[in-house]
Structure formats: C-alpha cells, structure tokens
Amino acid sequence: MKYLVLLLVAVAGIWWLRQQRRPDHPSSRPPSGPHTMVACTQCGVHVPEAEAVPGQRGTYCSEAHRQRHEG
Numbered sequence: 001m002k003y004l005v006l007l008l009v010a011v012a013g014i015w016w017l018r019q020q021r022r023p024d025h026p027s028s029r030p031p032s033g034p035h036t037m038v039a040c041t042q043c044g045v046h047v048p049e050a051e052a053v054p055g056q057r058g059t060y061c062s063e064a065h066r067q068r069h070e071g
C-alpha cells in the first residue's frame, strides 16, 4: 500500500510538471534559432545563409550583385 501511494505521488508529480511546462513550449511557435550569416562578396552586407545567392566567386545578397561581380 505504501508503494501505491508513492506511485500515485510520482505520477501526479510528473503530470503536474508536464502541465507547468506546456506554456513554455508551444508547438505552434516557429523556431527562432540563430541563423548563419554570410557576407555579400559585392557589397559586404550580411544575409542569412538560406537567402544568400551562391556564385562562382563567393556568395551574394542578391542575383543582381552576383551578376555585377561575376558578369
């Protein structure tokens, strides 16, 4: 009987912790981690790596700068 009470307390504690943590970790919140920034070879502006335009001589902030630098 003593172990049954301990088990109930443990389950209740885990349930309570999950209830408390839920507002801190909403699944709908978009990820906002740090992005890797790269510098444009033409103008030096830093842009996120995902938005950078890769070129033969480096990465660029836009297609226009890639063409101006390489063309």
Ligand SMILES: [Zn+2]
Residues within 6 Å of the ligand: 040, 041, 042, 043, 044, 045, 060, 061, 062, 065
């Ligand atoms: Zn640029």
